[in-house]
Amino acid sequence: MFADWPLLSLLVWLPIISGIVVLMVGDRSPQAVRRLSLFGSLLVFLISLLLVTGFDSTTASMQFVERLPWISTFHIEYFLGVDGISMPLIILTTFTTVLVVLAGWDVIEEKVSQYMAAFLIMEGMMIGTFAALDAIQFYFFFEGMLIPMYLVIGIWGGPRRVYATLKFFLYTFLGSVFMLVALIYMYFQSGSFSVLDMHALPLNMTEQTLIFLAFLIAFAVKIPMWPVHTWLPDAHVEAPTGGSVILAAIMLKIGGYGFMRFSLPITPDASHALDWMIIFMSLVAIVYIGFVALAQSDMKKLVAYSSISHMGFVTLGMFVVFMIMANPVGEGGAALALEGAMIQMVSHGFISAAMFLAIGVMYDRLHSREISAYGGVASSMPMFAAFVVLFAMANVGLPGTSGFVGEFMVILASYKANFWIAFIAALTLIIGAAYTLWMVKRVIFGEIRHQEVARMPDLNGREFVIMASLAFFVLLVGVWPDPLAHVMHASIDNLVHHIAQSKL
Amino acid sequence: MTLDALNLMPVLPEIILLTLACAILLIDVFMREGQRDVTYGLTQLALVVTSVAVLSGMGMDQRLSFEGSVINDGLSDVMKLFILLITAMAFALSRDYMKERGIQKGEYYLLGLFGVLGMMVMVSSYSLLLIYLGLELMSLAMYAMVAVHRDDIRASEAAMKYFVLGALASGLLLYGMSMLYGVTGSLDIPAIRQAVMAGTASDTALLFAAVFIVAGLVFKVGAAPFHMWLPDVYDGAPTGVTLYLSAAPKIAALAIILRLLGDAMIGMLPDWQTLLIVFAVASLFVGNVVAIAQTSFKRMLAYSTISHVGFILLGVLAGTKAGFASALFYTITYALMTVGGFGLIAYLASKGLEADKLDDLKGLNDRSPWMAFILLILMFSMAGIPFTLGFWAKLAVLQAVVEIDMVWLAVYAVVMSVIGAFYYLRALKMAYFDKPIVKGLQPRSWDARMVLNVNGLAILALGLYPTSLIALCATVFNAG
Numbered sequence: 001m002f003a004d005w006p007l008l009s010l011l012v013w014l015p016i017i018s019g020i021v022v023l024m025v026g027d028r029s030p031q032a033v034r035r036l037s038l039f040g041s042l043l044v045f046l047i048s049l050l051l052v053t054g055f056d057s058t059t060a061s062m063q064f065v066e067r068l069p070w071i072s073t074f075h076i077e078y079f080l081g082v083d084g085i086s087m088p089l090i091i092l093t094t095f096t097t098v099l100v101v102l103a104g105w106d107v108i109e110e111k112v113s114q115y116m117a118a119f120l121i122m123e124g125m126m127i128g129t130f131a132a133l134d135a136i137q138f139y140f141f142f143e144g145m146l147i148p149m150y151l152v153i154g155i156w157g158g159p160r161r162v163y164a165t166l167k168f169f170l171y172t173f174l175g176s177v178f179m180l181v182a183l184i185y186m187y188f189q190s191g192s193f194s195v196l197d198m199h200a201l202p203l204n205m206t207e208q209t210l211i212f213l214a215f216l217i218a219f220a221v222k223i224p225m226w227p228v229h230t231w232l233p234d235a236h237v238e239a240p241t242g243g244s245v246i247l248a249a250i251m252l253k254i255g256g257y258g259f260m261r262f263s264l265p266i267t268p269d270a271s272h273a274l275d276w277m278i279i280f281m282s283l284v285a286i287v288y289i290g291f292v293a294l295a296q297s298d299m300k301k302l303v304a305y306s307s308i309s310h311m312g313f314v315t316l317g318m319f320v321v322f323m324i325m326a327n328p329v330g331e332g333g334a335a336l337a338l339e340g341a342m343i344q345m346v347s348h349g350f351i352s353a354a355m356f357l358a359i360g361v362m363y364d365r366l367h368s369r370e371i372s373a374y375g376g377v378a379s380s381m382p383m384f385a386a387f388v389v390l391f392a393m394a395n396v397g398l399p400g401t402s403g404f405v406g407e408f409m410v411i412l413a414s415y416k417a418n419f420w421i422a423f424i425a426a427l428t429l430i431i432g433a434a435y436t437l438w439m440v441k442r443v444i445f446g447e448i449r450h451q452e453v454a455r456m457p458d459l460n461g462r463e464f465v466i467m468a469s470l471a472f473f474v475l476l477v478g479v480w481p482d483p484l485a486h487v488m489h490a491s492i493d494n495l496v497h498h499i500a501q502s503k504l
Numbered sequence: 505m506t507l508d509a510l511n512l513m514p515v516l517p518e519i520i521l522l523t524l525a526c527a528i529l530l531i532d533v534f535m536r537e538g539q540r541d542v543t544y545g546l547t548q549l550a551l552v553v554t555s556v557a558v559l560s561g562m563g564m565d566q567r568l569s570f571e572g573s574v575i576n577d578g579l580s581d582v583m584k585l586f587i588l589l590i591t592a593m594a595f596a597l598s599r600d601y602m603k604e605r606g607i608q609k610g611e612y613y614l615l616g617l618f619g620v621l622g623m624m625v626m627v628s629s630y631s632l633l634l635i636y637l638g639l640e641l642m643s644l645a646m647y648a649m650v651a652v653h654r655d656d657i658r659a660s661e662a663a664m665k666y667f668v669l670g671a672l673a674s675g676l677l678l679y680g681m682s683m684l685y686g687v688t689g690s691l692d693i694p695a696i697r698q699a700v701m702a703g704t705a706s707d708t709a710l711l712f713a714a715v716f717i718v719a720g721l722v723f724k725v726g727a728a729p730f731h732m733w734l735p736d737v738y739d740g741a742p743t744g745v746t747l748y749l750s751a752a753p754k755i756a757a758l759a760i761i762l763r764l765l766g767d768a769m770i771g772m773l774p775d776w777q778t779l780l781i782v783f784a785v786a787s788l789f790v791g792n793v794v795a796i797a798q799t800s801f802k803r804m805l806a807y808s809t810i811s812h813v814g815f816i817l818l819g820v821l822a823g824t825k826a827g828f829a830s831a832l833f834y835t836i837t838y839a840l841m842t843v844g845g846f847g848l849i850a851y852l853a854s855k856g857l858e859a860d861k862l863d864d865l866k867g868l869n870d871r872s873p874w875m876a877f878i879l880l881i882l883m884f885s886m887a888g889i890p891f892t893l894g895f896w897a898k899l900a901v902l903q904a905v906v907e908i909d910m911v912w913l914a915v916y917a918v919v920m921s922v923i924g925a926f927y928y929l930r931a932l933k934m935a936y937f938d939k940p941i942v943k944g945l946q947p948r949s950w951d952a953r954m955v956l957n958v959n960g961l962a963i964l965a966l967g968l969y970p971t972s973l974i975a976l977c978a979t980v981f982n983a984g
Contacts, residue, residue: 026873070969071970071974073975074899114869136899139890140890140895143889143890143895144891146889147880147889147891150932154932154936154937155937161937162933165937166930169925169929170922170925170929173922173925174922177919177922178918180899180902181902181911181915184902184903184906184914185906185911188906
């Protein structure tokens with residue numbers, strides 16, 4: 001019944017249209033705005049579930065394809081389609097947006113319509129980024145989403161919001177413009193902006209290296225990798241809870257997605273030649289940024305650094321594949337690494353969203369993000385404390401939670417490449433446990449040192465729904481990751497075959 | 505001279521505009537001080553009638569007329585229509601502003617109309633003489649317009665500066681033209697093109713001619729390092745006049761650049777290409793970096809103009825059909841954005857408040873979310889962020905530059921536009937993140953409101969679907 005629907009177009013434009021409607025309703029009736037936004041985001045989430053039911057996981061080719069001429073003079077197409085790599089990320093986007101709308105329900109009192117509209121419009125743009133198969137269309141959404149995020153951090157952010165949002169915007173913008181030039185260059189080589197044509201485009205080593213570096217700047221800033229990560233802690237700390245959630249859960253994934261969709265298949269030889277660099281940067285992120293996280297006194301900053309560290313696993317998993325393939329006993333390890341990276345992205349989407357939402361819950365009550373302002377929260381908010389401990393365990397990578405699956409797969413695969421890479425990566429299990437559990441100890445447990453903490457009410461119904469749904473997914477992916485892995489299996493196998501063949 | 509050569513149909517729009525301008529001049533004499541809106545209405549009517557004449561003349565068989573000195577091609581038609589449209593928008597946006605300051609004089613509209621006539625002559629001219637004639641007609645009208653607020657010292661200074669430097673630029677251009685005439689023996693562009701292509705003319709003299717012509721042209725459009733006059737003039741002139749000066753004349757200037765460099769001297773592309781690279785690189789640098797230091801929004805937009813001129817020159821220097829098409833597309837985009845930008849300043853101004861400082865934008869989102877949204881569209885479009893028309897304009901130019909294998913120039917341009925993004929974002933920071941100093945907005949007349957809204961929404965709509973505008977610019981040059 002839904003087979004002929006332009007599902008992806010619907011998913012891209014319905015949130016944007018809902019955003020415009022919400023803006024037009026305006027701030028005269030904030031309650032109507034909230035309900036409308038919730039309705040819009042839920043509707044989009046339900047529609048996105050049709051992608052799951054209609055998805056054919058046996059094929060690596062693009063599905064739900066819509067292909068129309070857009071700007072024929074430049075051969076730019078309106079070209080949407082998903083495969084096993086992008087589909088889970090779209091579901092993650094639609095799910096997270098519902099949570100963000102809920103999380104801003106009574107917290108945002110000023111300019112409610114603009115707040116909700118910004119997130120709805122951003123949702124459409126993020127889905128567009130994941131679904132776009134025309135390179136310019138991808139760039140169009142990739143850049144476009146900076147606009148609502150700039151406003152979200154700047155209007156509803158903390159005291160240093162102007163600095164943070166400008167830094168966020170300019171960093172990401174600077175990263176992505178090089179990619180634009182690279183895309184234009186490839187257009188003149190292949191005569192088309194289609195990403196699939198670019199995958200097949202033969203390029204010599206010099207071209208590949210330069211294009212790879214252009215992509216690297218764009219995606220390394222976005223994901224973000226050490227040493228271009230410095231915008232992220234600032235942006236996270238200053239952003240309102242919803243902004244942090246979207247940043248951590250989805251925007252960072254766009255960097256990882258970009259590596260898989262652009263860098264690896266378009267420039268396999270350059271990726272191979274420069275994989276040591278990415279692996280090095282990933283390991284630095286995993287270890288060094290982990291230690292940086294340990295030193296934070298601001299909870300949001302701590303989770304932000306932990307995000308960077310976890311993203312190190314994603315980039316490690318993606319670029320360790322060449323070393324695995326070079327190893328004769330590495331059979332099947334490449335696909336394992338890539339799948340691990342993907343699962344890590346999805347899992348981090350849930351966990352980081354949960355962590356930021358949990359911090360948001362505390363911030364709404366005490367208006368402080370300092371670890372030292374809390375202590376003994378468990379005695380005043382037992383239900384909340386239970387959730388936080390669960391999410392903290394997931395962040396550490398405890399077996400049975402989603403955080404374990406991805407990290408374990410990446411470490412296992414890295415072992416087939418080089419023992420020491422796996423060893424250094426595995427250090428995260430210790431460092432991650434240290435910073436996460438230490439924070440939990442200082443915030444949740446211990447004696448109540450501040451009277452305000454004792455008066456903090458436990459979760460209300462709305463907050464409980466948010467926490468419970470996230471906990472559900474964290475555990476589901478943790479104990480039963482098969483369906484998720486199954487969806488991406490064919491696409492990842494295809495990618496492994498593609499990058500195994502040199503373009504030279 | 506045969507009867508056929510005297511056919512006036514090809515210049516009918518110009519004749520109509522001239523006649524109507526003279527008629528308005530006569531009518532305006534009988535208007536009292538409070539009745540300038542009549543002159544305004546008639547001026548808009550004249551622009552509409554002229555547009556209709558241009559539209560009805562499109563697709564005329566006769567491409568060349570007046571013994572080859574007037575050309576009517578796709579380029580001239582498209583440019584004339586946009587010049588008329590943008591000018592009408594500028595007049596609509598400036599009306600309240602001029603009225604509040606007591607400078608809504610008949611002269612403002614009449615000089616404006618004669619300036620438009622000059623632009624139309626420039627666009628259609630196909631011989632050196634006519635190019636110069638049109639340019640001077642336009643420039644003289646604009647010098648006087650800057651001084652329309654006679655008692656304002658800054659405006660008078662701006663007018664003086666504009667006049668002296670404009671005359672210098674005209675002198676340079678004229679000198680170059682005379683040398684070109686001397687070595688090729690003709691004033692007509694096709695004949696010059698053939699002489700240049702044939703290589704019979706002296707190289708040294710041609711090179712000299714090219715240098716002076718290019719210098720004169722970039723002086724006129726305000727490319728760095730010949731940009732010194734531009735911020736002072738745009739800032740010093742009353743905003744209503746800046747609206748007029750900054751937008752439509754750039755389209756006409758592009759016309760003569762394309763006729764002179766892209767047509768007459770296309771045979772020496774490598775020579776003027778090198779020159780234009782220097783000017784484009786300098787303009788992108790000055791326009792984007794110096795703008796950061798500005799506290800005046802109006803002056804910031806003036807510097808932003810310089811950087812846009814840099815982008816337009818990038819399109820021209822590609823020297824390909826796609827490059828010229830991208831320059832045309834960028835110029836039209838620029839004109840729409842700029843008329844919106846300065847129009848917004850005029851819109852936010854009130855009696856006694858110029859609203860031209862960045863601080864005046866503070867809290868615009870609280871004062872009027874809709875106007876803040878228009879500002880948002882304009883700023884992101886100028887910065888070249890997707891979902892706005894400005895992105896496609898930059899993309900078109902970058903494509904043209906990459907196509908001629910000047911990837912480094914494209915990389916330089918995008919890095920500069922990142923630097924430029926900073927000050928556009930700062931304007932938005934004032935409007936969205938800061939608390940308002942004053943409350944509410946001055947009520948504005950319906951035409952200004954409509955023009956500003958339609959302009960902003962058009963930039964957004966064309967940002968989503970620029971297909972027809974891009975195709976139009978490409979077909980003008982048979983490119984794509």
